[in-house]
Amino acid sequence: MSVTGNPLQPTLLELSRPGRGAGTRLPAAPAGALARLPAAALRATPPALPELNEATVVRHYVNLSHLNWSVDTGFYPLGSCTMKYNPKVNEWAARLPGFAALHPLVPDEAAQGTLELLWRLEQDLAEISGMDAVTLQPAAGAQGELTGILMVRAYHRARGDLARTDVLVPDSAHGTNPATASMAGFRTVNIPSAPDGGVDLEAFRAALGPATAAVMITNPSTLGLFEPRVVELLELVHAAGALAYMDGANLNAMLGHFRPGAAGFDVMHFNVHKTFSTPHGGGGPGAGPVGVRNHLVPFLPEPLVLREPDGAFRLERTGERPASIGRMRSFAGNVGILVRAYAYIRAHGADGLREVSEDAVLAANYLKHRLAGAYDVPFGRPCMHEFVASAATLRAGTGVRTLDVAKRLIDKGYHPPTIYFPLTVEEAMLIEPTETESLETLDAFADAMLEIAREAHDDPDLVKGAPHEAPVRRLDEATAARQPDLRWRPAAQVD
Numbered sequence: 443m444s445v446t447g448n449p450l451q452p453t454l455l456e457l458s459r460p461g462r463g464a465g466t467r468l469p470a471a472p473a474g475a476l477a478r479l480p481a482a483a484l485r486a487t488p489p490a491l492p493e494l495n496e497a498t499v500v501r502h503y504v505n506l507s508h509l510n511w512s513v514d515t516g517f518y519p520l521g522s523c524t525m526k527y528n529p530k531v532n533e534w535a536a537r538l539p540g541f542a543a544l545h546p547l548v549p550d551e552a553a554q555g556t557l558e559l560l561w562r563l564e565q566d567l568a569e570i571s572g573m574d575a576v577t578l579q580p581a582a583g584a585q586g587e588l589t590g591i592l593m594v595r596a597y598h599r600a601r602g603d604l605a606r607t608d609v610l611v612p613d614s615a616h617g618t619n620p621a622t623a624s625m626a627g628f629r630t631v632n633i634p635s636a637p638d639g640g641v642d643l644e645a646f647r648a649a650l651g652p653a654t655a656a657v658m659i660t661n662p663s664t665l666g667l668f669e670p671r672v673v674e675l676l677e678l679v680h681a682a683g684a685l686a687y688m689d690g691a692n693l694n695a696m697l698g699h700f701r702p703g704a705a706g707f708d709v710m711h712f713n714v715h716k717t718f719s720t721p722h723g724g725g726g727p728g729a730g731p732v733g734v735r736n737h738l739v740p741f742l743p744e745p746l747v748l749r750e751p752d753g754a755f756r757l758e759r760t761g762e763r764p765a766s767i768g769r770m771r772s773f774a775g776n777v778g779i780l781v782r783a784y785a786y787i788r789a790h791g792a793d794g795l796r797e798v799s800e801d802a803v804l805a806a807n808y809l810k811h812r813l814a815g816a817y818d819v820p821f822g823r824p825c826m827h828e829f830v831a832s833a834a835t836l837r838a839g840t841g842v843r844t845l846d847v848a849k850r851l852i853d854k855g856y857h858p859p860t861i862y863f864p865l866t867v868e869e870a871m872l873i874e875p876t877e878t879e880s881l882e883t884l885d886a887f888a889d890a891m892l893e894i895a896r897e898a899h900d901d902p903d904l905v906k907g908a909p910h911e912a913p914v915r916r917l918d919e920a921t922a923a924r925q926p927d928l929r930w931r932p933a934a935q936v937d
């Protein structure tokens with residue numbers, strides 16, 4: 443099967459024509475520029491670079507970019523990722539030369555504006571989360587988790603409590619949680635979910651003990667559910683002398699409604715690229731600030747941004763907080779992402795942020811209700827900002843699986859939702875509409891999903907053969923992952 447259909451772009455080498463690049467004039471090299479290079483290092487023949495005029499190059503890249511999906515081109519219902527609207531004013535702010543062109547080693551006196559923004563963002567995140575202090579350093583959520591769990595380790599060690607080897611992780615947690623626990627040298631203990639999707643309290647109680655260092659709870663969980671027994675869980679954790687970590691990647695669901703620090707969590711991370719804008723879909727840079735309660739402040743990575751009594755801002759000096767776990771990342775973190783987060787938070791204010799969450803939860807529940815019937819929607823209670831649907835019943839009746847539904851959505855002009863995650867639900871789809879999609883967009887997506895369910899009954903092969911209209915047809919994903927064929931050959935030779 444050809445994977446280079448018409449809408450795919452030929453490579454620049456295929457577009458190259460001898461002499462075509464002659465319009466691009468480079469300055470001549472200075473006389474004798476190569477004279478001091480050893481003869482063996484000099485090319486005998488010029489490199490076979492493509493020769494192209496500017497318009498061809500521009501169109502090549504613009505056309506390629508149109509093969510990409512983004513929130514700017516359409517609805518992006520990927521669950522567990524909050525592919526949200528990115529106000530363009532944030533891009534303007536992040537690109538201001540005072541931020542974008544600041545040298546990372548500039549003295550504090552010459553970086554007062556940026557330091558003030560970072561300090562204010564630390565304060566805002568602390569207020570939003572009910573935590574006492576925040577580090578902005580980690581470069582993503584996963585690194586935030588590692589930062590948090592390293593602080594947990596340092597906390598127990600500082601108290602001479604060396605017997606705590608375990609981190610409890612419910613099976614509805616994100617996969618990065620157990621990965622973090624083992625990277626920090628802990629043993630991961632998996633806790634099953636109860637039928638309502640919350641943590642099974644009895645199993646939790648049984649696993650908890652003097653060997654428990656921490657519990658990592660994703661809340662709302664990857665099932666899109668608020669943890670119903672969070673109060674009991676936190677009490678049990680603290681009674682056992684362990685600490686409670688909250689994976690805050692799903693904070694978009696509860697801004698202004700639930701403050702993890704005030705509820706009793708000891709440490710959490712934010713995914714500012716999921717909650718406070720930033721284009722996230724390209725897998726580009728993010729930021730994973732970590733908030734802690736007072737008893738963990740001594741262990742925060744250095745440097746924090748400090749404000750002096752005279753109002754000046756400065757970065758903490760190395761060794762100033764001797765118990766710090768040290769640096770997690772160079773300089774002050776991914777500052778451009780932090781500027782976007784600050785712009786987003788200030789533009790919304792407290793009421794606006796609360797409304798973000800209310801609208802996100804409303805949109806998810808609306809969509810869930812529209813799909814119920816055609817798809818399974820387990821757990822029987824309201825979801826937060828995302829929900830799990832399943833094609834298990836559809837599959838039993840028609841043979842059409844979640845993967846087929848996802849591929850058929852592409853024919854209908856939609857990016858598929860997250861599929862086969864969470865792992866605990868058979869034929870899962872994790873769907874997250876976010877707060878900014880209109881009723882018309884939600885309805886059109888629901889209509890497409892319902893139409894696919896009808897097609898599955900009337901003409902299952904149509905759905906199983908999808909996509910029919912995409913630049914590439916269905917790929918053999920197992921072979922693509924195990925034996926990737928990444929060598930370019932001219933289109934004529936691909937069969």
Ligand SMILES: *Cc1c(COP(=O)(O)O)cnc(C)c1O
Pocket residue numbers: 522523582583584585615616618660664689691692713728730
């Ligand atoms: C996205 C996500 C993470 C990991 O965050 P990154 O910023 O991608 O490293 C962790 N936990 C949950 C629940 C997530 O959704």
